[in-house]
Structures are given as structure tokens and as C-alpha cells.
Amino acid sequence: xxxxxxxxxxxxxxxxxxxxxxxxxxxxxxxxxxxxxxxxxxxxxxxxxxxxxxxxxxxxxxxxxxxxxxxxxxxxxxxxxxxxxxxxxxxxxxxxxxxxxxxxxxxxxxxxxxxxxxxxxxxxxxxxxxxxxxxxxxxxxxxxxxxxxxxxxxxxxxxxxxxxxxxxxxxxxxxxxxxxxxxxxxxxxxxxxxxxxxxxxxxxxxxxx
Numbered sequence: 001x002x003x004x005x006x007x008x009x010x011x012x013x014x015x016x017x018x019x020x021x022x023x024x025x026x027x028x029x030x031x032x033x034x035x036x037x038x039x040x041x042x043x044x045x046x047x048x049x050x051x052x053x054x055x056x057x058x059x060x061x062x063x064x065x066x067x068x069x070x071x072x073x074x075x076x077x078x079x080x081x082x083x084x085x086x087x088x089x090x091x092x093x094x095x096x097x098x099x100x101x102x103x104x105x106x107x108x109x110x111x112x113x114x115x116x117x118x119x120x121x122x123x124x125x126x127x128x129x130x131x132x133x134x135x136x137x138x139x140x141x142x143x144x145x146x147x148x149x150x151x152x153x154x155x156x157x158x159x160x161x162x163x164x165x166x167x168x169x170x171x172x173x174x175x176x177x178x179x180x181x182x183x184x185x186x187x188x189x190x191x192x193x194x195x196x197x198x199x200x201x202x203x204x205x206x207x208x209x
Contacts, residue, residue: 007146025169031203033056036176038071041179055081058080060083062107090103090119093122100127101130104116114138139208146173147173157191
């Protein structure tokens, strides 16, 4: 499985229409969670964030929002922001534009947000352009650092170290509140929250104007 833990400059430049990092002159990190809500992983994440008065952004799959509406509401009630992650977790590179946009439109009915993150980070330039305009008006949001918690070949400590070694003020960090990632998430997330909190950082939700 090939992926960049820290997003390289050339990729950020190639997709310059996307948000890869938040402007920050303060010690702030932006934690994000993809693929939820999930009945085990999301409550765990919410409990850990609460310990540090941390705010985060949850990029939700539409069908999971429909399946677990109470958990999705808990995310909102806790003061976190949400984003559209398509309805069926589609790979934009492998999906025709009309089908891809229709899928996002369905998710949009259940997720009231202007933020959008393509699953796997894979959407074409044309798809992103269409999503930024009417009738979608979505703001594509990528990331600075991948924890790698989706990678079954590494352990939670490695995921924790991926974030600690690469995140800085303004970094957007990706975790996953999913069944696949849960084993590693349960180790990495508490470690990341404690490490950066001890260093004087705080955690905020993404707001893109």
C-alpha cells in the first residue's frame, strides 16, 4: 500500500484548489476523522476528544449517517464540524462524473456542510471544479498528515509516531473512525492528543470560508 504520510509540496501545488493546511500563527492542529459514523469507533473518538476539550472535523459517509443518525447527531451536539465524504465512498478516479456528483448530492441531503473530502483523496480536477460551483458550492479539503491507521501492516504506535513526527501548527491530520482502523486508532489517538496537549497545542475544527 503506497501513500504519503506527509503530503508532498508538488501534490499540494497540483491540486491547489484544495485546502491542505490551515493558516495558523498559533499552536493549533486540526484533527479529522473519515468514514464514520461508526457505532464503536465514533463514540470512542468523541470520548477521547472530550478529555482534552478538543474540536475536530468528521468527514462522513452518507450511508453511515443514514445508518447511525443518533451517533451523527452526537458528533454535532459535541460541537464538532462535519463534511461530505460521498454517500457510498466512491473513488472519483474510477467513477464517471455524473454518477460521482449524484452520489455526493445524495450525501448532501443528510450532511449539512460546505466541506468535502474525496475518498482516498481521489477526485479529478474536473470533478473538483464542478463541486466548487453551483449547485454544490463545496470546499474540497485534503490533509497535511496521514496517520496511516487504515494500514493493517503497521501498528497503533507507528500511526501515533507518523503524526507526532510530521504535524505542526496548522496541520490537517487524518484518522478514521471506522472498524478497519479502530485497533490502531485506540492507541494512536490518545497518544497524539496527550503529546500535543502537553506541548501547549489545542485542537480545532476546520472552518473554510
